[in-house]
Amino acid sequence: MSHKVTEQTEELVQPILDELSLELVDVVFEKDGPNWFLRVYIDKEGGVDIEECGQVSEQLSKKLDDADPVTDAYFLEVSSPGVERPLKKEADFESNIGKHVYVKLYEPISGEKEFTGDLIDFKDGYVWIQYKEKAKKKEVEIPFKKIAKARLAVTFD
Structure with missing residues (x-):
């Protein structure tokens, strides 16, 4: 299930990021303690700020509600990958x-x-x-x- 959720989330978030000139670093859907977290890591040259994370979170949240790829309750987190940024591609x-x-x-x-x-x-x-x-x-x-x-x-x- 988590692979489908991350794939669908990537498809939903990419147009939002393109519009804001931001880069998708990673999407992770994982259980942390008793809760599920959908974590979206974004970046740009010089780093992203809290407003950009909030903007992406707000727009993505609406799209996720419509598409509904996650059946369980979960928390959406949009953040910068920080200093230990993953290298994927x-x-x-x-x-x-x-x-x-x-x-x-x-x-x-x-x-x-x-x-x-x-x-x-x-x-x-x-x-x-x-x-x-x-x-x-x-x-x-x-x-x-x-x-x-x-x-x-x-x-x-």
């Missing part, structure tokens, strides 16, 4: 080269399933990450299709 990787990232894989590469480091390149379906192992800098080449989850990572230097 190839374009997300292309536009975040040079940034610090966390990547989790479906299957291990060199015995590792998780890498945190600098995204140094993305091309031809491969992600290149430079990371530190002990005091040495290393690079790993990861096929995009092997990535289960990826996000920007916060560094504390």
Whole structure:
């Protein structure tokens, strides 16, 4: 059910975002404690503000009431993805080269399933990450299709 809900929500929210020149980062339908949450993450260059989130929430809420893709009671949350923004599409990787990232894989590469480091390149379906192992800098080449989850990572230097 959750896949259908997220797909339908993406279809409903996209025209609203196009009109406001905002980008859809992610849609998540999940149970948090006893309640269901439909979380819509939006962004734009320089970040989104509370008014934009409110505007999208108000318009999307009306469309969701009409389309009614969710049978259970739920809470709608529209927000910015924040500093640990998920990287979902190839374009997300292309536009975040040079940034610090966390990547989790479906299957291990060199015995590792998780890498945190600098995204140094993305091309031809491969992600290149430079990371530190002990005091040495290393690079790993990861096929995009092997990535289960990826996000920007916060560094504390």
